[in-house]
Amino acid sequence: MTINTSVSQISPVMATYSRFPITLVKGKGSYVWDDQGKKYLDFTSGIATCNLGHVPDVVKAKLEEQLQNLWHCSNLYHIPNQQELAALLTANSCCDQVFFCNSGAEANEAAIKLARRYAQKVKGTDSFEVITFQQSFHGRTLATLSATGQEKIQQGFAPLVKGFSYLPFNDIEALEQIKTLEPAAILLELVQGEGGVIPANQEWVKKIAEICVEKDILLMVDEIQTGIGRTGTLFAYQQYGIEPDVISVAKGLGSGFPIGAIIAKEKAAKAFEPGTHGSTFGGNPLATAAGVATISHIIDSNLLKHVNEISVYFDEQLTKFKEKYTYIEDIRGKGLLKGIVVGNKAPQIVQKAIENELLILTAGPNVVRLLPPLTVTKEEINEFTKALEKTFQSIEKGE
């Protein structure tokens, strides 16, 4: 076999992301380093994934232990870490059983399949519709991009998977349409992340939950970005006084090791019988080792108390920016998922922040999204404040 060693001008990696011109090679806690040895304060956490900071010792130790024993076996056998992680997730939520997969999109895909099977095999109806919301984001597989209420994500992928209707977010009156649509489920984010860091109103969420109970429609919350302590409770729904039937999680669950899951109430979970859904890697020994260490650490170290305290300090610092810079329209979000609404300046601000050794994100063109690790300290927030101040000043001067 001849190996082609010619140097191509084209990147061997597909251009599905427009990447910043830095290469990250190392991380610890709230910091990452590039291949030139430059250190950055990371307030992106790999997009809400490295919730315990980079390379957390507890997760590293558990992964190292598992690496010595068994990396993978199929789901045809019992996997102790999987059992343990499922027990942790169900003991700390309103749900009873877990299905493991490898990403957020796969978790939502499983939720959508579960909703259809619940409607058709448990309830004995022919409904399949899942109601989602405008500006939502649920993933990039065909079904989850069809579930996503943003045209830009769907362009060029027609025909979409049928069976999704998008209602306006936070609009109580529009919920009347649920009754005529007779859906199998409603799927929502409690803070729309990619859509612009928009928290759901309490009253609106409660109304949805009421309709779901009344009509036996599955209430499914997409906690892929809001879950695993991000908003100050293990799951954001715990601040809304509701009990979802299905919770989808991924991102922070493995502290950076790929894993996804749906956690479902028994009444919904029983719609999946042997052979109805599966995944080769889902819940494998390594992924669930990372999950067990992550969830155990959040609970045992009382990390959520820290999140609630530090997010008050974070809010105070962000509010000062709003008072100072007139183009800041709003500061919104929950816990350590925050958005600064900045007109159309978000991409420019994120770009400029890199020069000040700070990594932050956009959520659309109008919002700067901030996702520090849950372990962030006051000193690190002060460092962030200085770097952001410098960034805002450069933007004001038109630099």
Ligand SMILES: Cc1ncc(COP(=O)(O)O)c(C=O)c1O
């Ligand atoms: C709310 C929400 N749902 C689903 C997804 C898709 O997750 P993944 O990229 O792991 O497929 C994301 C990713 O950003 C998300 O924020």
